[in-house]
Amino acid sequence: MPCTSLDLPHLQRCPETDIDDKYGDLDSRTDSDIPEVPPSSDRTPEVLKKALSGLSARWKNWWIRGILTLTMISLFFLIIYMGTFMLMLLVLGIQVKCFHEIITIGYRVYRSYELPWFRTLSWYFLLCVNYFFYGETVADYFATFVQREEQLQFLIRYHRFISFALYLAGFCMFVLSLVKKHYRLQFYMFAWTHVTLLITVTQSHLVIQNLFEGMIWFLVPISSVICNDITAYLFGFFFGRTPLIKLSPKKTWEGFIGGFFSTVVFGFIAAYFLAKYQYFVCPIEYRSEVNSFVTECEPSELFQLQTYSVPPLLKRVLRWDTVSLYPFQIHSIALSTFASLIGPFGGFFASGFKRAFKIKDFANTIPGHGGIMDRFDCQYLMATFVHVYITSFIRGPNPSKVLQQLLVLQPEQQLNIYKTLKSHLVEKGLLQPSLKL
Numbered sequence: 001m002p003c004t005s006l007d008l009p010h011l012q013r014c015p016e017t018d019i020d021d022k023y024g025d026l027d028s029r030t031d032s033d034i035p036e037v038p039p040s041s042d043r044t045p046e047v048l049k050k051a052l053s054g055l056s057a058r059w060k061n062w063w064i065r066g067i068l069t070l071t072m073i074s075l076f077f078l079i080i081y082m083g084t085f086m087l088m089l090l091v092l093g094i095q096v097k098c099f100h101e102i103i104t105i106g107y108r109v110y111r112s113y114e115l116p117w118f119r120t121l122s123w124y125f126l127l128c129v130n131y132f133f134y135g136e137t138v139a140d141y142f143a144t145f146v147q148r149e150e151q152l153q154f155l156i157r158y159h160r161f162i163s164f165a166l167y168l169a170g171f172c173m174f175v176l177s178l179v180k181k182h183y184r185l186q187f188y189m190f191a192w193t194h195v196t197l198l199i200t201v202t203q204s205h206l207v208i209q210n211l212f213e214g215m216i217w218f219l220v221p222i223s224s225v226i227c228n229d230i231t232a233y234l235f236g237f238f239f240g241r242t243p244l245i246k247l248s249p250k251k252t253w254e255g256f257i258g259g260f261f262s263t264v265v266f267g268f269i270a271a272y273f274l275a276k277y278q279y280f281v282c283p284i285e286y287r288s289e290v291n292s293f294v295t296e297c298e299p300s301e302l303f304q305l306q307t308y309s310v311p312p313l314l315k316r317v318l319r320w321d322t323v324s325l326y327p328f329q330i331h332s333i334a335l336s337t338f339a340s341l342i343g344p345f346g347g348f349f350a351s352g353f354k355r356a357f358k359i360k361d362f363a364n365t366i367p368g369h370g371g372i373m374d375r376f377d378c379q380y381l382m383a384t385f386v387h388v389y390i391t392s393f394i395r396g397p398n399p400s401k402v403l404q405q406l407l408v409l410q411p412e413q414q415l416n417i418y419k420t421l422k423s424h425l426v427e428k429g430l431l432q433p434s435l436k437l
Contacts, residue, residue: 045367062237064368069230072366072375080219084284084293087218088208092130095204097372099126099196101362106192115186117177122193124170129197132163133205141212142286203380206387213390215295216280216303220271220332221386224339225378227266232259232344247351251344260340267336268329275303275326302327302394331394338385339378346381350374 048067052060079086103122139156155162178186211218236255244251274280282297305324315321350373354360361370369375406414425431 048367061368065233068366068368073226080215084211084215084295087211087215091204091207091211094372094376095130095200096126097365098362098376099200101365101371101373102196102200103193105357105359105362106189106196115177115182115189116179117173118186118189121170121174121177122189124173125167125193125197126201128163128166128170129201131166132160133201135159135163137205137208199380203383207379207383210383210386210390212284213395214281214283216271216274216328217386217390219274219280220267221335221339221382222379223270224263224267224332224336225343225382228259228263228340228343229375229378231262231266232256232340235259235262245348247348247355251348256344259344260337263340264333264336267332267339271329271332272326275328281328302331331389334389335386339382342385343378343382346378350377 048064052063055063079090107119135156136159138152139159174186174190207218210221232251232255234255235258236250236252239254239258240250240252242253243249244253244256278297278299279295281299281303282295284293284295286292287294303326306327307322307324310318310320310323350362354362362373363371365371366375406417409417422431426433
């Protein structure tokens with residue numbers, strides 16, 4: 001009698017579905033059964049170790065975190081100064097490193113080194129997904145450049161088909177790599193890879209989409225999360241007494257509340273100073289004639305000073321009847337509020353993940369901080385919110401993008417659109433019927 005999934009296990013055992021004793025029955029594992037990941041080595045520079053050798057462990061960690069935080073912020077400002085392209089490379093580099101850190105945990109925990117092709121397939125899928133997302137970006141924002149290059153025209157025209165074919169090749173390779181007695185483990189790791197891609201690649205793509213809307217939509221959210229991380233840590237370090245959540249015992253209510261107010265004030269002030277400059281507020285466009293990114297535009301009403309009446313309750317305190325603000329400052333309050341109230345849940349999620357697999361940090365890339373993913377767990381959640389916020393409340397029709405799409409069309413199609421638009425303008429009375437262009 002053939003063995004089926006309906007057979008009773010105490011009557012008959014199916015050898016085809018046995019899981020190797022080396023891995024055990026993963027479905028029946030509890031948290032205590034998860035093997036511990038070996039602790040990462042300490043990568044703190046020897047100079048810092050010697051300079052801080054006389055301090056307690058608590059204060060030593062405080063100084064190491066502080067020095068490395070200032071170093072990272074300085075490098076971030078340097079990359080901003082170097083321009084848009086370097087920021088995109090930074091986002092891509094962070095994405096790859098975060099993917100590497102999460103996937104490495106999977107390799108260690110499930111001891112999957114012996115499985116054929118799996119490490120190669122994980123990176124292959126990362127390449128495929130990046131090809132799909134960045135190809136979409138090239139098609140949207142570099143249309144005039146693509147129009148001049150025949151090879152790129154072919155790649156863009158069949159981009160989605162090529163992307164699907166590449167992914168399908170990886171899918172087939174995964175099926176061919178399945179090994180008897182390891183099926184369940186391999187499917188666990190297959191799912192692990194795809195969830196990691198969802199977290200890292202999709203979110204990093206949204207970060208770049210936000211950047212193209214204007215650098216201010218990139219800087220204010222990211223700096224708000226950074227501000228909240230720093231101020232919540234400081235308030236918690238000096239004043240923290242009340243634990244906030246069991247997943248992160250070091251997080252306190254004092255740090256959470258202090259971080260919230262500090263972040264809202266910081267975001268409001270940062271928005272005021274950044275909204276003054278075209279470089280930060282104008283959408284980023286690629287100009288093929290100069291072969292570079294350009295941030296020149298007439299600032300929208302969002303970045304022009306407006307006069308608002310002060311609410312009666314605040315009028316008595318401030319003794320002001322009106323106040324002049326950039327409308328973006330009001331939006332910055334929403335962004336900062338999310339960064340300080342909801343953003344930390346990305347960190348709590350990461351803490352739960354690390355506790356589930358008995359690790360302190362994702363990696364030891366940054367002394368005192370852990371891995372890159374330890375510092376960007378909240379940023380990915382923030383990127384999604386900003387993208388949704390822009391598409392829901394901010395973004396309107398983009399004439400330059402419409403023009404780029406028109407230029408890609410065939411001459412006959414362009415002529416038909418011209419005739420339709422001319423007829424529409426004549427009906428609206430905006431164009432004389434006899435006028436010839």
